[in-house]
Amino acid sequence: MKISAIPAGELDRTKELEEARSRRQAGTRRFAAALVALSLGLVLSVALATGIGRMEVGWETIGAVILSKLGLYAPALDRTTEVVIWGIRLSRVVLSGLVGACLAVAGVVFQGLLLNPLADPFTIGVSTGAAFGVALLVMLGVGGVFWGLSPLPLGALAGALTAMVAVMILSREAGRIRKESLILAGIVVSTFLSALISLIKSLDEESLSAIVFWIMGSFSGRGWIHVGFLLPYGAAGFLLTACHSRELDILALGEEQSHHLGVAVSRVRLKLLLGASLLTAGAVSVSGVIGFVGLVVPHLMRMLAGPAHGRLLTLSAFAGALTLIWADVLSRILLASGQELPVGVVTALLGGPFFFYLLKSRRSRGMW
Amino acid sequence: MVIRVESLDLGYGDRLVLTGLDFLVNTGEFVGILGPNGSGKSTLLHALSGLLPPKGGRITVKGEGLGSLASRLRAQILAVVPQSAEVRFPFSCLEIVLMGRYPRRRRLGTLTDEDLLMALRAMRQTTTAHLKERPITEVSGGEGQRVVIARALAQAPEVLLLDEATSSLDVRKKLEIFEILKILNKARSLTVLCAMHDLNLAALYCRRLMFLKDGRIIKDGPTDEVFTPDLLQEVYETPMEVRWHPVYHRPYAVMLPLTLSPTAAAADLEVARP
Numbered sequence: 316m317k318i319s320a321i322p323a324g325e326l327d328r329t330k331e332l333e334e335a336r337s338r339r340q341a342g343t344r345r346f347a348a349a350l351v352a353l354s355l356g357l358v359l360s361v362a363l364a365t366g367i368g369r370m371e372v373g374w375e376t377i378g379a380v381i382l383s384k385l386g387l388y389a390p391a392l393d394r395t396t397e398v399v400i401w402g403i404r405l406s407r408v409v410l411s412g413l414v415g416a417c418l419a420v421a422g423v424v425f426q427g428l429l430l431n432p433l434a435d436p437f438t439i440g441v442s443t444g445a446a447f448g449v450a451l452l453v454m455l456g457v458g459g460v461f462w463g464l465s466p467l468p469l470g471a472l473a474g475a476l477t478a479m480v481a482v483m484i485l486s487r488e489a490g491r492i493r494k495e496s497l498i499l500a501g502i503v504v505s506t507f508l509s510a511l512i513s514l515i516k517s518l519d520e521e522s523l524s525a526i527v528f529w530i531m532g533s534f535s536g537r538g539w540i541h542v543g544f545l546l547p548y549g550a551a552g553f554l555l556t557a558c559h560s561r562e563l564d565i566l567a568l569g570e571e572q573s574h575h576l577g578v579a580v581s582r583v584r585l586k587l588l589l590g591a592s593l594l595t596a597g598a599v600s601v602s603g604v605i606g607f608v609g610l611v612v613p614h615l616m617r618m619l620a621g622p623a624h625g626r627l628l629t630l631s632a633f634a635g636a637l638t639l640i641w642a643d644v645l646s647r648i649l650l651a652s653g654q655e656l657p658v659g660v661v662t663a664l665l666g667g668p669f670f671f672y673l674l675k676s677r678r679s680r681g682m683w
Numbered sequence: 684m685v686i687r688v689e690s691l692d693l694g695y696g697d698r699l700v701l702t703g704l705d706f707l708v709n710t711g712e713f714v715g716i717l718g719p720n721g722s723g724k725s726t727l728l729h730a731l732s733g734l735l736p737p738k739g740g741r742i743t744v745k746g747e748g749l750g751s752l753a754s755r756l757r758a759q760i761l762a763v764v765p766q767s768a769e770v771r772f773p774f775s776c777l778e779i780v781l782m783g784r785y786p787r788r789r790r791l792g793t794l795t796d797e798d799l800l801m802a803l804r805a806m807r808q809t810t811t812a813h814l815k816e817r818p819i820t821e822v823s824g825g826e827g828q829r830v831v832i833a834r835a836l837a838q839a840p841e842v843l844l845l846d847e848a849t850s851s852l853d854v855r856k857k858l859e860i861f862e863i864l865k866i867l868n869k870a871r872s873l874t875v876l877c878a879m880h881d882l883n884l885a886a887l888y889c890r891r892l893m894f895l896k897d898g899r900i901i902k903d904g905p906t907d908e909v910f911t912p913d914l915l916q917e918v919y920e921t922p923m924e925v926r927w928h929p930v931y932h933r934p935y936a937v938m939l940p941l942t943l944s945p946t947a948a949a950a951d952l953e954v955a956r957p
Contacts, residue, residue, distance in 0.1 A: 328803075335777065335799055335815070430771060558791070565782050567772045571765060574734055576838070577758025577786030622772040 346626050349619060353633035357412070360637055364408045364644050369653065370399055381405070406538045410601060411643040411658070412636035413542065414534075415608055417549045417598040418442075419635025422609025423616075423627055424556050424591035427563045428584060432673060433498050435609030436595040440478045440504035442606070445592075445599035446529060447508040448474020450515050465544045471596035472548075478504055479592065509604075531657030532605035534643050541601040548597030555590030556628060559583055563624040605659045607666025608639055614673065638662075685710045685745055685760075685842055685874050686731065692739035693723065693730050699738060700726045701898050710841070711872035713865070715879055715889030715906075719919055722895040724878035725766065728846045731876065732763045744842075758786035762840035764848035768831045773818035776830045780806055783837030805836035808863050810856075825852045832860060836867070843867075845877035849884070857881075861888045882936045886910050894918050910934045 365377055380400045382388035422435040429439070436442040452470035485500035486493055509530050516526045528535060556563070562583045565573045573580050598605070616630045639658070642665070646658040684707050691704040701723040708714060716724050729735040730742060733749050742749040744760060752760075762783070770779065783805070784798040806812045809829040814822055819830060828851055835843060843864070849857045865888055867873040879885050885892060885906070892909050894902040896918050902909050915923045915936055922939040 328800075331803055331812075332796065332800060335803060336796075338816070339794075339799075427772075561785065561788075564774070564778075565785060567774075568768070568770055568779075568782070571734060572768055574754075575732060575758065575761075575763040575765070576782055576834075577755040579754040622774050623778065 342621075346620060346630075349630060350633070353630065353637065356637055357633060357640075360640050361405070361408050361412065364640050365400060365404045367644055367648060368399070368404055370396075372396065372400060376400065402538060406542060407534050407643070408640055410537050410542050410545070411534050411639045413545055413549055414598040414602050414605065415612075415635040415637070415639025415642075416632040417545070417552065417594040417635070418605060418609040418639070419612040419616075419631040420553060420556060420628055421591040421594040421598075422635075423613040423624065423631050424563065424587055424594075425609070426613055427567050427624060428587055428591075429497060430567065430569070431497055432614070433610070433670070434501075435607070435613075436475075436591070436598075437505070437604065437606035438498055438610060439501035440482045440508070441475045441592060441595050442599050442604045443505040443508040443512075443530075444478020444481075445471035445475040445596045446604045447478070447512050448472070448596075449600050450512045450529065454515050454519050465600070468544060468548050468596050468600040471600040472592060475592045475596045475599070476589075478508065479588065528657050529603040531659035532603035532662075533646070533655065533657045533659075534602055535655050537601060545597045545601050548593050548600075552590045552593030552597065553628075553632070555586055555593065557625075559587055559590075560623075560625040560628055563587065564622075567622065567624075603657075603659070605639070605662055607662045607670065608635055608642075610673075611666045611669045612638055614669075684708070686876075687743040688731075688740070689743070690740040691730065691737050691742060693726050693735060694738050695726075695735075699898065701895070704740070704900060706893070706900065706903060708842075708874060708876065710874055711868065712874055712876075712891055713868050713889050714874075714876045714891045714893060715885035716876060716893045716895065717879065717882065717885060717918070718895035723898065724895055725846050727895065728763070728844050728876070728878050732761060732844055733757055755786040758838060758840075760840060761842050761844060762835035762838040764828075764832050764835050764843070764845045766847045767824075767851070768827065770819045770827070773820045775816050776811060776814040776819055776822065777802060777806070777816065779819050779830055780811075780833045780837050783834035786838060801839060802833075802837045805833040806830075808836060809833040810859060825856055828852060829856065829860070836863075840873070842874040842876065845875070845879075847878055847880065850880065857884060864888070882910075882915065886934050886936070907934065910936070912936075 362374075362377060366372055366374065376396060377400055379388065380397055383397075384401055418436055421441075425434040425436065425439060425441075426432060448470040449467050451474070452467055457466055457470070482497065482500045482504050485503065486496040488496065512530060513526050516529065562573075562578050565576050565578050566580070566584065566587075568576075570580055612635045613627065613631050616627055616634055620626045620630050639662070642661045643658050645661045646656040649656055649661070686708040688704050688706050691701070692699055693701040693704075704727070716727060718724055726735065730737055731749075733752070736750060744752060744757070749757070774782075780802040781794065781798065784794070784802065788794070788798060803812070806815065809832050811826065811829045811833050814826060814830060819827060822830065828848065832845075832848060849860050852860065861884065864873070864875050864877075868875050877885075877889070889906055891904065892902075892906050893900055894909070894914065901918065902914055910925060912923050912925045915921075915925065921941065924937045924939065925934050926937060927934050
């Protein structure tokens with residue numbers, strides 16, 4: 316019997332390169348298509364969501380108000396209509412979209428960094444930490460607006476980082492962070508801080524509904540000023556994470572291999588954790604604790620676009636925005652009495668079953 | 684000279700695993716690191732890859748202290764194939780191999796044709812070209828290991844460190860990998876350091892062997908001189924014979940049953956028998 320030598324690789328090399336290149340281009344086209352679809356969906360959703368509410372408003376009116384505000388068109392408009400559409404509804408839709416984007420992107424980062432499919436700002440306690448930071452500042456009487464910025468997101472950031480450190484320490488066993496204990500520690504820290512928030516708010520003699528709205532998240536009564544509070548934190552967080560998407564891919568292989576491939580592991584990880592915390596803190600400081608968006612959206616997008624983080628981050632931002640815009644619409648219209656639900660109730664109702672499915676399917680497949 | 688190790692002490696916590704190591708590795712050497720389980724082979728490779736900071740002494744790579752080398756620069760010189768490389772995210776095998784280009788790509792630059800070419804060549808060399816589009820989570824252990832070797836080759840390193848990298852592969856695949864290493868070693872003077880258990884594979888490909896035992900290097904020299912029955916018996920505490928292949932003129936070890944030299948363990952077994 317003749318034993319062949321190593322295959323010398325007689326393949327046509329240029330053909331192989333062309334093939335690999337065109338495959339990659341096809342991937343890029345799919346991504347671009349998904350992006351276009353999501354952006355169209357987003358524009359459409361913003362318009363639709365703005366139209367939904369107790370006051371009936373026609374399409375032309377919404378268009379007219381937006382165009383006039385952008386300085387493109389100056390029709391004679393009813394002052395009330397203008398305030399309702401621009402000042403109340405559109406600002407709220409934009410804010411919920413931004414918060415959704417922030418939470419989804421933070422979820423992608425936490426899942427990738429912690430190598431944990433169940434990680435998101437809510438399940439690892441970071442959101443509640445941020446909410447606690449804000450509640451504490453409010454109780455101490457720190458507030459107000461300076462140059463269009465609020466100190467509250469800083470309190471949220473401090474709370475988020477503290478909660479994260481606490482959860483990491485709690486879930487550490489023999490120098491390693493264990494996956495199951497991470498979520499457990501997250502829930503413990505989160506529950507404890509929720510109780511503290513309730514206590515603080517009660518001492519501050521706030522109404523029960525204010526507490527619930529803070530712990531379960533809500534966009535009720537939010538406007539453009541809050542969009543302004545969130546934007547710098549959201550932008551900084553997104554830039555920080557997007558610039559390190561390639562490192563995020565490699566970090567998903569684990570610490571050791573990342574080191575071998577030339578990633579400065581501790582420094583990059585710190586930057587990414589800071590980025591995700593900025594996003595969470597910004598989101599929580601304007602809306603309270605909204606769970607599950609950061610958990611479900613990254614998973615759906617990973618199924619759609621694969622695990623490469625550059626694309627995943629972008630798609631998740633768009634999809635997160637879409638999800639929370641509609642969740643907020645539901646929270647506004649679900650109750651027949653016309654009262655609002657906390658938006659976190661809606662996301663939990665939708666996301667809870669998904670969380671359950673994840674736990675089950677991960678067990679059965681023995682992988683993530 | 685590419686690696687210089689001076690009075691190196693290595694360990695974890697308070698426990699020292701290796702002490703007083705001194706050796707040089709020149710460009711183009713093919714070194715096998717041998718020794719029984721727990722003798723510190725992996726520890727030494729962890730230190731050489733910069734993962735484990737030394738407890739004492741220093742490691743110099745191309746004239747620079749390993750610890751002060753920037754991560755990306757270090758990864759341009761040193762590539763590592765770990766013992767096992769589990770990946771949980773379903774990246775395609777080509778994506779995994781392309782990650783090997785990370786230290787050579789511009790910070791935010793796009794992927795160039797050269798990156799793609801290097802990755803494809805590395806996959807051909809490791810006979811993994813057919814796995815390009817397969818998710819790494821769905822290939823067999825041996826295939827996954829070859830993909831990781833391809834990733835290390837895509838780094839275009841000057842030194843390749845292998846930690847039991849071929850232990851999970853079958854005979855043919857083992858030899859294929861080592862043939863590639865031999866070619867790269869000869870043609871492009873790639874320096875190879877591999878920790879291994881397979882004595883005969885080491886004797887077949889490594890031109891220099893380093894034996895670790897009891898926390899130090901007990902022998903370091905050209906394979907033909909140090910691959911002797913006396914040394915192997917001392918290192919592995921196992922009766923061995925060394926023969927030379929009549930045609931290929933390479934030494935190979937034959938292990939003999941332990942019963943030839945009854946040990947205390949064997950005596951215990953006798954007692955335990957009813």
